[in-house]
Structures are given as C-alpha cells and as structure tokens.
Amino acid sequence: MAAIWDSLLIPRVERMMEQIGDKSPHKTIDGVYDHMRLDWWTSGFWPGILWIMYDMTGDERYREHAWGWDGKLEQCFVTESNLHHDVGFQFLPTAVIKYKLTGDADALRRGLAAANFLAGRFNLAGRYLKAWNQEFTGWAIIDSTMNLSLLFWASEQTGDPRYRHIAVAHADTVLEKFMRADGSVCHIASFDAESGAFVEELGGQGYAPQSAWSRGQAWALHGLANSYRYTGEQRFLHAAQRIAHYFLAALPGDHVPPWDFRVPDTDREPKDTSAAACAASGLLEIAACLQEPEALLYADAADRILQSLTSRYTTWTQEDEQGLLRQGTGHRPAGQNVNVSLIYGDYFYVEALAKQNGWRNRIF
Ligand code: GLY
Secondary structure, eight states: OHHIIIIIIHHHHHHHHHHHTTOOOOBEETTEEOOOOTTSTTTTHHHHHHHHHHHHHOOHHHHHHHHTHHHHHHGGGTSSOOOOTTHHHHHIIIIIHHHHHHOOHHHHHHHHHHHHHHHTTEETTTTEEOOSSSSOTTEEETTHHHHHHHHHHHHHHHSOTHHHHHHHHHHHHIIIIIBOTTSOBOSEEEEOTTTOOEEEEEOTTSSSTTSOBHHHHHHHHHHHHHHHHHHOOHHHHHHHHHHHHHHHHHOOTTSOOBSBTTSSSGGGSOBOHHHHHHHHHHHHHHHHHSOTTHHHHHHHHHHHHHHHIIIIIBOTTOTTOOOSBOOEEEETTTTEEEEEOBHHHHHHHHHHHHHHTTOOOOOO
C-alpha cells in the first residue's frame, strides 16, 4: 500500500485542500463536498485527515490548513449549538492531535474542555453516556464507543482518573447491553434514565432493533480496541475480536458491507464504504494488540478490505469528484446521504492506510 500512499493519496489530498478550502465537508452532492455547520458531528474529520498527512509527511501545508480548526470548533461551546456525545469525533482529530503534534497550549485547553463536556453526559444510574440532546434522556448509542478515547486521553493528560472511570463504565455497558451472543451490536440501547434499568434495543440508523447496522459494528470494533489500548483490560480486546469475527463472517465477497448486515436482500441494498474503512482501521488496531500469528488474521482482513476499497470504490481518476471513497451510506432508514462520499469514510480510509504505512500516533 506504500505505492498508493505516495502516488495516489498524497496528490489526491493536495487537490482536496484546494477544492475544500475553508468548508466543513460532510457529504458530497454530485461529487462536490457540502459545507456543514460546525457543530455537526463530522466537523473534525477533514482536519483529522490533514493532521495525519502532516504527521506522515512533515509537509507544512497540511499543518497550516489544519491549524485553525480547534479554535473554530471551540466557538460551539460559547454559542447556541447542538454539541453532544460526538464531541470526541470533533475534538480528538483537531484539538487533541494538534496538542500531541505541536504542544499548543490552547489546543490542550480545548481538548480538556471537550472531555469535561462529554463526562458531564454520564448517567450514573445506568452507567452510560447520554446520546443526543433531545428528550430521550435514557438513550445510549454505539457511536459513543469511539468517543471514549477523549476521556481516556483526558485522564492520562491530567492524572485525574475520573474521566477513565466514566469511559470504562460506559465500555462495560456496551459489553453488557449492546453486545449480543453472536458478536453483533445494536445501535441504540434504551434505559430508564431515573433507575438506570435497561429497557430495550432500538434500530436507530440500522434496519431493525435486532439487526446489525454495519457502521455501528465498526464503531464498536474500533472503539473497544481503543479502550483496550488505553486500559490493558482483556475483556475489551476480546469483545473487539468477537465483533470483528461477526463482521468478517458477514462480509460479502467484495469485503465491503451493505449498510446493514441483516437487511433483507442485501445484494440489492446500498453499500457503506465508511463502515468498511472504519472496520479496517479497527482491525489494524486489534492486530497491533496481538502477537503473530494471531495478529495476521486481523491485519490480513484489514488489507483485503482496503484493497477492495482502493480498487473498486475510490475516485482517483475523477477530477470533478471531491471525496476519496464512493458509496457511503449515512442514514438509510431516513433516506439521507445514501450512495455518496462521506468525510468520515474518507478519514478512516486515510487513518487505516496511514497505519499500514507505519503511522505511530493515534487520534482515536
Ligand atoms: N455518528 C453518526 C453516524 O455514524 O452516522
């Protein structure tokens, strides 16, 4: 994959810098990235791509383009906004990685402010991080598994274990309430917010309550591997492996999942390349936690997914397309953002390729 990195990805991201400019890209419309509001959960992914490219190449142009993003996102804390459980997706690829790479004190302050905000969403009775800002105070979602790294990082940074305690409690709730015996996970777990009692699984962005939304599987797989990396707790690695086994067993022949593994007639349903890219990066994270030969099971599976994405789903030759990966699916049940490029799919594709090419830092 080194040839892809040098000859295809670097020129492509350089062109994206010109095409995207100051926009906050979320999804493409006719191949062109939109400009989403800054409090939207996806606003960290484009700067995250730029910080990875900077870290991998040392090219100052990436650093310059990435530099101002955490300052812009911080404004969402002091104006009316819809920030929620996904602040990790926004501040890990901006403030936190900027601090790690440059030591910038403002970036450190912003990353810790985001961690405080996320910690404040913890429901002690149910031991979960509350999802969204609507009236559903008892809802927790699998996406939050990926945001736990913000809390783990904050404890490492401050020496205060409270953030880690919350992250571990939420990760244990994922194991107990989201995970099923076959290794799949649901999207939403509903609780009684007062007593903390578990109520039911809900379908959310998946096909049905008992289905297997493919991006949700990827969030859980990658997020629990990260939780193991931060804590050394074997139960999180084993859970990530079980989800990986379900994911790999359910993949179709081209190694790129449909948007939900349990939707009827999957061959006729849209793919989700963002789920494939995030799962590939998570599989590489699992591989990094293991010794050979076991590690190779996961590294080889990640490679098969990335080879397929690269050969079948990329836009290398399309000058007029701004995304990297085609055929992402945002929210199929709502009919939103189906068969488009998604900036988070692009981000996890770059993250996974960077890991294959020796990237040692981590954002999540
Ligand atoms: N975090 C929202 C999604 O995965 O679509």
